[in-house]
Amino acid sequence: MKLTFPQYLSRIGFSALAALLGALFALPLIWFLFAPFNTRAELGLQLPEEWSLQNFMTVFGNAFAMRGLLNSLIQSVGGVILVGIAATLAAYALSRSSIPGKGAVTYVLLLFSSVVSGSAAMVPIFLIISSVGLIDTHIAVILVFAGGLLPTAMFILRDFIDGIPKTYEESAMVAGASPVQAFFDVALPVIRPGIVVVVVWAFVNIWGSFLIPFILLRSDDLMPSSVAIYSFYSEAGTPIVTLLAAYSLIYSLPVIVLYLFVSWKFGFRFFGGIKA
Amino acid sequence: MASVSFQNVTKTFGNFSAVSDISFLIGDGEFVCLLGPSGCGKTTSLRMIAGLETPTSGKIMIGDTDVTNLHPKDRQISMVFQDYALYPHMNLADNIAYPLKVRGESVEKRHARAKEVADVLKIGDLLQRLPSQISGGQQQRTSLARALVYPSRVYLFDEPLSNLDAKLRLEARGFLNHLQRDMGMTAVYVTHDQAEAMALATRIAVMDRGRIVQFAPPVEIYRRPATTFVANFVGNPPMNLVPVEAAIEGDALQLRAHGLIVRDIGLSQGVRAAITKSPRLTLGVRPEHLTLGGMENANSISGKLFANENMGPESLVTFERQDGGRVTARIFTDDHVDAADMVSVTFSAHHAHLFDADGLRIPLDGERAL
Numbered sequence: 207m208k209l210t211f212p213q214y215l216s217r218i219g220f221s222a223l224a225a226l227l228g229a230l231f232a233l234p235l236i237w238f239l240f241a242p243f244n245t246r247a248e249l250g251l252q253l254p255e256e257w258s259l260q261n262f263m264t265v266f267g268n269a270f271a272m273r274g275l276l277n278s279l280i281q282s283v284g285g286v287i288l289v290g291i292a293a294t295l296a297a298y299a300l301s302r303s304s305i306p307g308k309g310a311v312t313y314v315l316l317l318f319s320s321v322v323s324g325s326a327a328m329v330p331i332f333l334i335i336s337s338v339g340l341i342d343t344h345i346a347v348i349l350v351f352a353g354g355l356l357p358t359a360m361f362i363l364r365d366f367i368d369g370i371p372k373t374y375e376e377s378a379m380v381a382g383a384s385p386v387q388a389f390f391d392v393a394l395p396v397i398r399p400g401i402v403v404v405v406v407w408a409f410v411n412i413w414g415s416f417l418i419p420f421i422l423l424r425s426d427d428l429m430p431s432s433v434a435i436y437s438f439y440s441e442a443g444t445p446i447v448t449l450l451a452a453y454s455l456i457y458s459l460p461v462i463v464l465y466l467f468v469s470w471k472f473g474f475r476f477f478g479g480i481k482a
Numbered sequence: 483m484a485s486v487s488f489q490n491v492t493k494t495f496g497n498f499s500a501v502s503d504i505s506f507l508i509g510d511g512e513f514v515c516l517l518g519p520s521g522c523g524k525t526t527s528l529r530m531i532a533g534l535e536t537p538t539s540g541k542i543m544i545g546d547t548d549v550t551n552l553h554p555k556d557r558q559i560s561m562v563f564q565d566y567a568l569y570p571h572m573n574l575a576d577n578i579a580y581p582l583k584v585r586g587e588s589v590e591k592r593h594a595r596a597k598e599v600a601d602v603l604k605i606g607d608l609l610q611r612l613p614s615q616i617s618g619g620q621q622q623r624t625s626l627a628r629a630l631v632y633p634s635r636v637y638l639f640d641e642p643l644s645n646l647d648a649k650l651r652l653e654a655r656g657f658l659n660h661l662q663r664d665m666g667m668t669a670v671y672v673t674h675d676q677a678e679a680m681a682l683a684t685r686i687a688v689m690d691r692g693r694i695v696q697f698a699p700p701v702e703i704y705r706r707p708a709t710t711f712v713a714n715f716v717g718n719p720p721m722n723l724v725p726v727e728a729a730i731e732g733d734a735l736q737l738r739a740h741g742l743i744v745r746d747i748g749l750s751q752g753v754r755a756a757i758t759k760s761p762r763l764t765l766g767v768r769p770e771h772l773t774l775g776g777m778e779n780a781n782s783i784s785g786k787l788f789a790n791e792n793m794g795p796e797s798l799v800t801f802e803r804q805d806g807g808r809v810t811a812r813i814f815t816d817d818h819v820d821a822a823d824m825v826s827v828t829f830s831a832h833h834a835h836l837f838d839a840d841g842l843r844i845p846l847d848g849e850r851a852l
Contacts, residue, residue, distance in 0.1 A: 373564075373565055373567035374567050374569065376532075376534050376554075376563070376567065377563055377567035377625075378580065378584075379533075379534075379553070380532050380534070380554045380555075380557075380559060380560065380561040380638075381555075381560070381580055381581035382555045382558075382584045382585055383555055383580075383584040384555055387584055391580070391584075392569050395569070395571040396569070396570060396571065
């Protein structure tokens with residue numbers, strides 16, 4: 207195909223613009239890959255003169271920050287288990303049962319979910335948790351996250367389950383399975399890809415959240431990484447770039463590992479129905 | 483095997499009544515087809531036998547057991563679904579053996595039995611595959627194998643062949659017919675395909691708007707449709723229905739319609755009674771009973787040629803009478819029919835069906851027993 211001159215020009219222009227945009231997005235990531243290994247890293251992008259693990263050594267020596275990683279893991283996994291199980295059961299019930307007004311229930315819950323996990327509800331949440339006596343516990347963080355994420359998780363999963371033919375469970379029951387057997391033998395494996403999506407989404411949400419643990423926790427040894435990361439700021443509030451970069455890299459690894467694991471194991475795809 | 487009976491069963495969804503007060507008995511070893519257009523209540527009826535729907539009122543019996551409110555798992559039945567409902571995460575062996583698994587059979591036993599059934603259905607060498615890795619026809623046979631893997635009292639089929647292409651459908655239909663002869667199973671088979679119903683059923687229940695219009699062996703459904711609805715639903719192409727104005731002149735029956743000449747259709751007691759109620763009757767003749775040209779002094783219909791379709795062993799000649807009503811004749815010949823612009827077909831009196839103003843069949847005198 208022969209291009210006219212204006213076409214040629216507009217293509218070059220478009221490619222140049224795309225390249226510029228790409229570079230803008232790539233720069234911080236490239237910085238993020240180089241800075242942790244540079245003992246003299248600054249906010250500007252530069253190749254390390256000498257590759258070193260010194261930053262990591264210092265970070266590993268910071269007990270508060272290391273403990274933070276474990277705390278993040280406890281809170282995320284706890285929250286994910288709660289959200290995963292509750293959302294699956296609730297969404298399955300909402301999808302398959304014939305409760306009148308179940309559609310309205312889902313939408314109202316979805317509406318409230320953005321309120322619950324948002325900063326607007328921080329005071330009431332603090333008061334509730336405080337009066338229950340759970341302030342400064344992992345459970346408090348896990349419960350609040352579960353409450354905040356559950357409606358959206360239910361909404362996503364319900365939509366997913368709605369798309370799966372009822373005949374799977376029906377054929378299982380006709381074949382002699384009880385409703386519970388039909389759920390575990392047939393329905394659960396079929397909706398598993400949907401659950402995986404929700405689990406990853408919930409994990410990333412909890413792992414990266416700062417405000418809720420910051421407000422609900424007191425003791426240093428319960429703080430998650432998102433809070434502990436502030437130990438790499440000087441008294442004056444300026445970040446110690448070298449250590450911050452190293453810690454951030456460690457902090458982001460579990461999420462990356464989770465993505466890789468899930469896409470290797472489950473492939474982020476849906477079974478769907480079988481078409482003839 | 484067991485019988486199935488409906489006693490005044492009604493099922494309503496909100497304001498819509500899917501099944502209205504139907505009663506019937508399906509005998510032990512019968513293969514009954516529920517035939518009708520979509521929304522006629524046939525699938526709902528089947529699902530009530532399976533226990534996947536609960537009747538709003540009425541009683542359903544399987545054998546001597548009242549199953550009206552029994553959970554599907556306790557009914558000892560098998561069902562083949564339209565979409566096959568094969569479990570996508572299990573291989574064929576596990577799919578077929580699933581009913582045995584929930585019955586607590588050991589792995590070796592149930593896989594051996596699955597292999598046995600799969601071999602009969604010629605999918606024995608696919609047992610390690612997943613449902614997504616086999617063809618539509620093989621999926622259909624897998625779902626059939628799952629239904630046959632354990633002894634059931636009743637076998638239910640919900641349009642099991644409708645997702646297959648035409649050639650596979652014929653093959654599967656033949657196999658089902660063979661299976662029925664072999665096993666003598668009690669089966670209820672839902673379909674909207676009249677040819678399937680005719681080929682498979684020992685009796686057909688034709689349904690319309692939640693009611694059973696006619697419940698009879700295929701031959702009777704074909705030869706003596708109880709209503710114009712049945713006449714119009716069964717047969718391919720369906721029966722030609724011509725609205726006629728009836729009158730009695732002397733001792734002869736006169737039927738008047740555009741392009742229609744009737745000479746020797748007998749005047750029965752039934753026709754007399756129907757005419758006194760309303761002279762607006764309907765004459766029905768099957769396309770295969772119309773002859774192109776034919777003898778003089780025969781009953782005939784004529785009109786302007788509309789379409790002439792050569793189907794191979796036969797031709798479908800459709801013509802339009804003056805009032806726009808179309809009539810199709812099925813002409814059996816290997817050669818292409820050269821139909822003129824004006825078409826005239828003849829039929830003999832014993833192939834004529836008469837329906838009264840309400841669309842109900844009027845029995846003719848001297849009707850041969852079936």
